[in-house]
Amino acid sequence: MRFLATSLLALALGTMPVQAQDEAVPTQQTVAMELFGLANSALESGDHEAARRFLEAALDLKPAHPAILRGLMITAIRAERADDAFLALERMAAAGISFDPAPARELLEAADATRFAAIVAALESNQDPVGEAEVVARLNGIDDLIEGVAMDIETDRIFLSSVTGREILLLEPFARDEPQVFADREDGLWSVFSLAVDDRSRLVWAGSAAIDQTPMEEGEEGGTALFAFDLVSGELYRRYEIEGAVQIADFTVRDGVVYASDSQAPRVYVLNSLSGQLEVLAEDPRFISLQGVALARGAVIVADYATGLWRIDLGDGGVSLIRAGEESLIGIDGLRQTRDGRLLAVRNGTRPHQVMAIDLDETGHAVRETEVLLRSHPELGGEWGEPTLVDPADGRAWLLSNAAWPWFSADAADRPASGPPAATVLEMDLP
Structure with missing residues (x-):
């Protein structure tokens, strides 16, 4: 066999x-x-x-x-x-x-x-359907590889990141099927990954880098940076870079402070103020493939696709692997924190794809329990897509349910002639 x-x-x-x-x-x-x-x-x-x-x-x-x-x-x-x-x-x-x-x-x-x-x-x-979610947007007719989603809860606008389009798209509440370009390569963007709306600074944050799927002009140089755009006008506020960075993709924002992971270097960065510079918060050779970032129990929690969840203590800077329970923490991509301190994780590295809540114990060094929130939804993943990033706010969460990484990573001869699946955003209530 x-x-x-x-x-x-x-x-x-x-x-x-x-x-x-x-x-x-x-x-x-x-x-x-x-x-x-x-x-x-x-x-x-x-x-x-x-x-x-x-x-x-x-x-x-x-x-x-x-x-x-x-x-x-x-x-x-x-x-x-x-x-x-x-x-x-x-x-x-x-x-x-x-x-x-x-x-x-x-x-x-x-x-x-x-x-x-x-x-x-x-x-x-383990494949039985769990949870409910409704489709709030579907980008029919757009063949981009869409990766991230962010919700501006005050205006009900949805922001989406495009890897192959090198842009941030905007969906107005009255026209969910008519994406507008909010920012693009003219602003210096390469492929765009994670997004976040910061209510405090009224900025849209984006992690961007040049990768294999990035369409580049002849002679154009690649790079990676954290970008901040004015939430209303879309004007570039500032671009933050740091020497040695390879792919700044995922991050989280709290009280104006940004914590970002590097998925191709064993580093986590911090930006302490809008006027400051990116700094290395932690660098550890045990990091393999860093993905989503969250805050919980006085620490930065970062998902490593290959090893699980790591904890970076904000007091002493200590780095330790969080002790997992029985539920596998391997293959976690998106990771954010909810208002009540739970970790919201998207696991797409093994079957079944799912969204789950993770509660840490009082020390923050071990998983106390996990709860599957969404699994086997008809819009979740599919043959040519996978759920990636999630954005919780106001007791709800918005999820990019079927990023077409398998389609864009496959040999062209193996791809269906119909093109990649239409990027779909799900909205779900959080318990």
């Missing part, structure tokens, strides 16, 4: 770009990848117990990682160890992962048909 023949090492690789690490500095990621390699070699040589031990060690470093759990199941099947296969699948179910257990069916039904049936039911239930 094709799945069982897949290299365990290959399964460890995510769909998001991962920043290369300094081989001289062992990190959680480099050690886990080395363990994957050792497990793969052991599996190929028939040493199933060694492969299992290596994978369990990798799982300690990256809890509830889908690829590691699948690797454990593959190893158990090859070793014909039903108990180990049961455990791997039960961990997948607890992690909120959907998975077809067919490769293990023959082994596990023979061992305990009742237990296997319960696992199948649990895995299938």
